Amino acid sequence: MNNRAVLYPIAAVVFWAGNNLVGKMSVDVISPAAIAFYRWALAALLLTPFVLPSVWRVRRVIFRNLGRLTLLAALGIVAFQSLAYLAAAHTSATNMGLIGALVPLITLLLSVLILRDAPTVGAVVGGALSFFGLAILLGQGHPSQILDQGVNHGDAMLLAGATAYALYGVLIKRWILPLTTWQSLYVQILLGLIWLSPAAILSPSMALSGDALPLVIYAGIFASVLAPFCWMQGINKLGASRNANFMNLVPVLTTASAIPLLGETIHGYHLLGGGLALGGVWLSQKLKKTLWARTPEPA
Incomplete structure (x- = not known):
């Protein structure tokens, strides 16, 4: 195997970290409704010449x-x-x-509930450890604070989004659609734009300023097109299991970049x-x- 193959998943996680x-x-700079809509509109525009002919077939x-x-x-x-974006x-x-970064773990837990996969030792032990770590993170070092003050709205939205994406992964595994990855992604982007249209229409502002344009370009090209491409290339060349390990670099790269670029401060509870x-x-x-053994599907 060519050692250069690892550059594919590394590039993907760099792009995704940058998207955070x-x-x-x-x-x-730009409303959440606007950047969400413009991002996927740009991705659809870029993919159309390459994917539309096969989608039509x-x-x-x-x-x-x-x-x-549509659900996906x-x-x-x-x-x-x-x-x-809202968070x-x-x-x-x-x-x-x-x-x-909790998406893979939530995916494992949902797989037990939906796909009836047998829970692994890692899912149970790792789930308990991650839950404790998440309580420390969300409680800013004081887990009991969650009971008194609740969870920060932004963090709650991120958890909801991570759960939605984990469910997305589980359903893709369950349904196994008879489409290529690019065909499926392209159709989902088009359907997603339909979903996003009402929010875009009702948004107080859909203006695209000079400051917002580079953000939309990055999200639309690097995070929406190049990152999935590099990730799929990594799976093809390295295998799904080895490729998945690189996903753990996203929070590390995000934090390392947020300190100098955004001036964020890292506290002990983050670590x-x-x-x-x-x-x-x-x-x-x-x-x-x-x-234990996998639970069989009901007849």
């Missing part, structure tokens, strides 16, 4: 699966990304990276809570021994 910074930088397959694709678009294109005004880029949460995610990916 873009989300934070978009506050007071399988249009009957798409129409048969339109309901599922609502979860992956709309809920996950829009909640992140950016109420939380830090560091928290965006750390909470987003302790974030470290425990990431450690739990790592354990969930490494300890794959199941606690």
Whole structure:
């Protein structure tokens, strides 16, 4: 295997980490509805010449699966990304990276509930460790504070978005749509734009200023097109399991970039809570021994 293959997942996580910074930088520059809509509109425009011909050839397959694709678009294109942009005004880029890193663990837990996969030792131990770390992070070093004051609105939205994206991944695994990855993504983007249109129409401002334009370009090209491309190339060349390990770099890169670029301050609870949460995610990916046999699907 060519060692240069690792550059693909590294590039993908760099682009995604950068998108967390873009989300934070978009506050007071462009409305969440506007950046969400323009981002995916740009991605659709870029993908159309390459993907539309093949999508047209399988249009009957798409129409048969339109309901599922619509739900996937609502979860992956709309809920996950829009909640992140809304949350950016109420939380830090560091928290965006750390909470987003919980997606693989939440996916494992939802797989037990929806796909009836047998829970692994890693899912149980890692889940408990991540939950404790998350409580420290959200309670800013004092988990009991969550009971007294609740969770920061921004962090709550990030958790909801992470859960939506985890459910997105579980449903993709369950349904196994008869489309290529690019065909499926392209159709979801188009459907996502339909979902996003009402918010865009009702938004007080859809203005695209000179300050906002670079943010939209980054989100539309690097985070929406190049990152998925590099990630899929990494899976093809390295395998899904090895490729997935690189995802743990997203919060590290986000934090390392947010300190000099956004002037964010890292506190002890970020290191302790974030470290425990990431450690739990790592354990969930490494300890794959199941606690019991997979529950069979009902007849």
